[in-house]
Amino acid sequence: MALYLTGDRVGMSFPLIRTLVDRLVGGLIVLCVSVAAIPVLVLLLFVLINGLPGMLTPGFFTDAPHPQGVPGGGVLNAIIGTLEIVGIGSLLAVPVGALIGIFLSEYGRNQVGNTVRFISDVFTGLPSIAFGIFGYTVVVLTTHHFSAVSASVALAVLMLPVILRATETALVLVPNSLREAGLALGAPRWRVTLEIVVPAALGGIVTGALLAMARAAGETAPLLFTAFGNDIIQTNPLQPMGALSLTIFRNALVPYPNLQQQAWAAALLLVILVAATNILARIYVRRIQR
Amino acid sequence: MSTGTAERVAPPPLAGTSRQRRLISGDRVFEAIAYGAAALILLIAVIFVVALFIPALPAITKFGLAFFVSRTWDPVRIQFGALPAIFGTVVTSAIALLIAFPIGLGAALFLAEDARLRFLRGPLSFAIELLAGIPSVVIGLWAFFVLTPLMRDNVDPFLKHTLGFLPFFQGSASGYGFLTAGIVLAIMVLPIMIALSRDVIRAVPRSLREASLALGATNAETIWSVILPYARVGITGAVLLSLGRALGETIAVTMVIGNRPQITSSLFASGYTLPSVIANEFTEAVGDVYLGALFYLGVVLVLITILVNVIARLLVWRFTSPETASA
Numbered sequence: 305m306a307l308y309l310t311g312d313r314v315g316m317s318f319p320l321i322r323t324l325v326d327r328l329v330g331g332l333i334v335l336c337v338s339v340a341a342i343p344v345l346v347l348l349l350f351v352l353i354n355g356l357p358g359m360l361t362p363g364f365f366t367d368a369p370h371p372q373g374v375p376g377g378g379v380l381n382a383i384i385g386t387l388e389i390v391g392i393g394s395l396l397a398v399p400v401g402a403l404i405g406i407f408l409s410e411y412g413r414n415q416v417g418n419t420v421r422f423i424s425d426v427f428t429g430l431p432s433i434a435f436g437i438f439g440y441t442v443v444v445l446t447t448h449h450f451s452a453v454s455a456s457v458a459l460a461v462l463m464l465p466v467i468l469r470a471t472e473t474a475l476v477l478v479p480n481s482l483r484e485a486g487l488a489l490g491a492p493r494w495r496v497t498l499e500i501v502v503p504a505a506l507g508g509i510v511t512g513a514l515l516a517m518a519r520a521a522g523e524t525a526p527l528l529f530t531a532f533g534n535d536i537i538q539t540n541p542l543q544p545m546g547a548l549s550l551t552i553f554r555n556a557l558v559p560y561p562n563l564q565q566q567a568w569a570a571a572l573l574l575v576i577l578v579a580a581t582n583i584l585a586r587i588y589v590r591r592i593q594r
Numbered sequence: 595m596s597t598g599t600a601e602r603v604a605p606p607p608l609a610g611t612s613r614q615r616r617l618i619s620g621d622r623v624f625e626a627i628a629y630g631a632a633a634l635i636l637l638i639a640v641i642f643v644v645a646l647f648i649p650a651l652p653a654i655t656k657f658g659l660a661f662f663v664s665r666t667w668d669p670v671r672i673q674f675g676a677l678p679a680i681f682g683t684v685v686t687s688a689i690a691l692l693i694a695f696p697i698g699l700g701a702a703l704f705l706a707e708d709a710r711l712r713f714l715r716g717p718l719s720f721a722i723e724l725l726a727g728i729p730s731v732v733i734g735l736w737a738f739f740v741l742t743p744l745m746r747d748n749v750d751p752f753l754k755h756t757l758g759f760l761p762f763f764q765g766s767a768s769g770y771g772f773l774t775a776g777i778v779l780a781i782m783v784l785p786i787m788i789a790l791s792r793d794v795i796r797a798v799p800r801s802l803r804e805a806s807l808a809l810g811a812t813n814a815e816t817i818w819s820v821i822l823p824y825a826r827v828g829i830t831g832a833v834l835l836s837l838g839r840a841l842g843e844t845i846a847v848t849m850v851i852g853n854r855p856q857i858t859s860s861l862f863a864s865g866y867t868l869p870s871v872i873a874n875e876f877t878e879a880v881g882d883v884y885l886g887a888l889f890y891l892g893v894v895l896v897l898i899t900i901l902v903n904v905i906a907r908l909l910v911w912r913f914t915s916p917e918t919a920s921a
Contacts, residue, residue: 322812329814334711336700340788341718343781344725347736354739404635407628420632423639429835429903431842433869434646434896437889441645461638468635494624522729525844525869529876549731553845556735564739571732582727 348575355572358565369535369551375562379570381537385452385545386577389531390521392456392541397463398513404464405471405509410497412472424465435462436526444530452538452545455531462526463516470512474505507589514585518578524549548574650893653886661890667855667871669879674887676894678855682772682865683895686847687840689776689861690783695833697780698787703817705788706795726785734846737778742769742850745777750862765860770852773861778846783836790835790910794828795821831909838902842895844869868895 358364363378370377408417439458444450478501486496502509524547527533532544533554548570555567647654653661657674664675701722705715746769753763753773798821806816822829852864853874866874872888872895879885 322815326812326814329817333700333704336697337704337714337718339697340701340784341721343784344721344728346740347725347728347733350736350740351732400631400634403628403631407632411625411628412632416629416632420635423635425907426900426903427639429838429899429907431844431869431895431899433842433844433872434642434892434899437649437892438642438645441648442641445649461642464635464638493621495620497624518727522727522731524729524731525873528873549729549845552731552735553849556738556849567735571735574729575732578727578729579724 351568351572351575354565354568356569358569359572361565361569364566364569368537369563369566371535372558372560372563377562377566379546379548379551379566379573381534381546382548382551382570383573384537384539385531385534385547386521386549386574388539388541389452389455389527389545389547390459390517392453393459393463393520394513394517396456396460397467397516400460401464401467401513401516402471402509404468405475405512406497406502408468408472409475410493410501420468424468427461427465428469431525432462432523433525433528435459436529439526439530447542450530450532450544452531452541452543455527455545455547456541458526458530459520459523462523463520466516466519467509467512470515471505471509474508474512475501477508478504507591511585511589514581514588518581518585521581522549522574522578524553548577646889646893646896650886650889652882653890654893656883657887657890661887662894665857667866669875669884672881672883674884674890676868676891678857679866679868679871679891680894681857682775682851682870683841683867683898685772685861685865686775686779686851686867687837689773690779690840691833691837693777693780694783694787694836698784698832698836699791699829701784701788702791702795703821705792707813707817707821722785722788725781726789730782730843730846733778733782734849737774737846738849741778742774745769745774749773754862761859762861765858765862767862768852768864770850770864771860771862772851772865775847775851775865775867776861778850779840779843782843782846783840786839787832787836790832791825791829794825794832794910797828798824827909827912831906831911834902834906834909838899838906841902842869842899844873848873868892868898 361376361378363376365378365383366380367376367378368381369379404420408420411417412420435458438461439454443454443457447454482500482504483496486500487493491499527547527550531547531550533550534544534546538545551570552567552574555563555570558564653674657664661674661676662680663677664673665677666673666675667678668674701718704711705719746767750763750767750769750773754767757763802820802824803816806820807813811819847867848870851867851870853866853870854864855866855871856863858865868891871891875888876885879888
């Protein structure tokens with residue numbers, strides 16, 4: 305707390321007890337922040353140490369899982385599943401989310417806009433398992449079987465609030481003089497929005513989309529009753545499909561060492577995937593800002 | 595204006611005007627599309643609510659409101675009640691907040707206030723963001739293989755030895771149960787607790803701090819009697835938003851809570867939470883009523899989290915909105 309000169313340094317000393325309490329509180333604060341930071345380091349260390357051997361096992365990236373009790377096998381089914389489910393989900397969520405964000409920024413200074421913001425905030429706070437129930441009722445119950453598409457629909461709704469808020473924030477930051485310049489040149493409002501405002505804010509929109517994808521890739525609960533999991537390599541989105549998060553959840557709970565090792569390796573892969581997406585988002589922002 | 599003048603003034607259709615008309619109609623179309631997208635999210639919200647209730651209907655009609663107070667969870671006799679799951683959710687979330695609130699507040703004070711070790715701020719903020727980004731299934735995996743043995747062999751026996759006279763720390767400890775789940779939840783809500791309280795503490799006007807320090811208060815006294823009272827409402831909001839996150843956390847809790855529908859005083863005992871019942875029993879649920887009961891739990895969960903979140907948003911919003919801050 306050297307920011308402010310404390311009493312003793314400017315010559316008037318605090319009573320000893322007050323100084324002691326002050327030091328104690330300062331110490332407690334430092335203790336708190338270290339306790340908060342420790343889990344991150346411990347977690348990442350464990351995932352790295354336990355995950356690496358499994359990841360280096362031949363076949364991890366190229367094979368489908370072997371049946372329980374049979375050694376070897378890989379998680380290709382889950383890698384394909386995670387990429388495909390999140391990919392389709394993004395195709396659904398990004399255009400809609402960006403469009404709603406444009407609405408909020410350009411037309412949303414009214415009651416309709418506030419309602420949309422409120423709903424988006426409520427969605428942000430909902431437990432992720434609720435989105436799974438949504439996907440289950442809307443797609444699985446109507447088509448009568450589990451499918452990757454139902455998981456994509458569930459994840460798309462989960463991603464929507466992140467994308468639309470990021471888009472709104474990015475668009476609001478675009479200076480009004482840019483809009484006025486476009487309008488003064490005789491361009492209609494829609495062309496000003498799409499050809500001047502959106503490109504200027506593209507960094508923020510892309511970042512929002514990437515962060516939403518990173519979050520969706522790590523989700524497990526919404527997939528339990530939608531994608532359901534599949535040990536066979538499946539690329540048809542209308543069929544049940546595996547995912548890295550499902551592999552981790554299911555393999556952790558079975559008593560076979562090779563499957564548990566696979567769970568750790570899949571966890572490492574998932575963390576790398578999520579971290580890479582996050583870093584990509586940051587780099588993109590920095591490059592756009594320059 | 596008379597009709598005669600209007601006829602006289604009416605210009606021949608110039609290229610310019612038709613172009614202008616086309617541009618304006620383009621604007622109309624674009625505005626309609628934007629409003630359509632806004633309407634879409636309202637539609638999704640309505641469908642979302644209906645979709646939550648539809649699969650729960652068989653259980654809602656069978657058990658009604660008695661579902662909330664029944665202690666039975668018996669798939670064999672098809673009798674279901676939410677009380678054990680509600681109990682587990684409340685207990686684990688309470689443990690999580692008891693741990694995360696003081697630590698989170700301390701860490702937030704460090705990030706927002708403390709000027710010592712300033713160089714640590716960047717890395718620490720980054721570490722906390724990192725923690726927020728780690729998928730919950732990965733935290734669950736770590737808790738399942740690392741934390742539960744640690745709890746079983748070290749933490750639980752220690753608590754039993756020192757605090758064993760309390761009913762909370764009695765009985766056999768398997769490592770799986772309310773206490774472990776509460777600790778996992780505490781780790782998971784820490785990032786949100788820290789980030790929100792940090793923003794709230796930063797919003798305290800600088801002049802207040804300076805006034806307090808100028809009057810001769812120590813930094814600790816300034817925190818206690820100026821900053822925390824001023825930020826109280828906002829910090830309450832941060833706690834409630836953390837609570838909302840803790841209530842709905844599914845996978846990591848399912849992996850460490852032991853999954854047994856019971857109400858006990860011992861925190862070492864296995865239990866259940868609302869989302870972990872759904873996640874754990876969905877694959878084995880047969881029959882409309884059993885499946886319906888799981889989704890009924892989902893309805894209960896969503897209603898509770900919406901309530902908590904709306905209150906929290908109102909508090910945080912009231913604190914950080916500029917009108918109230920200046921008033």
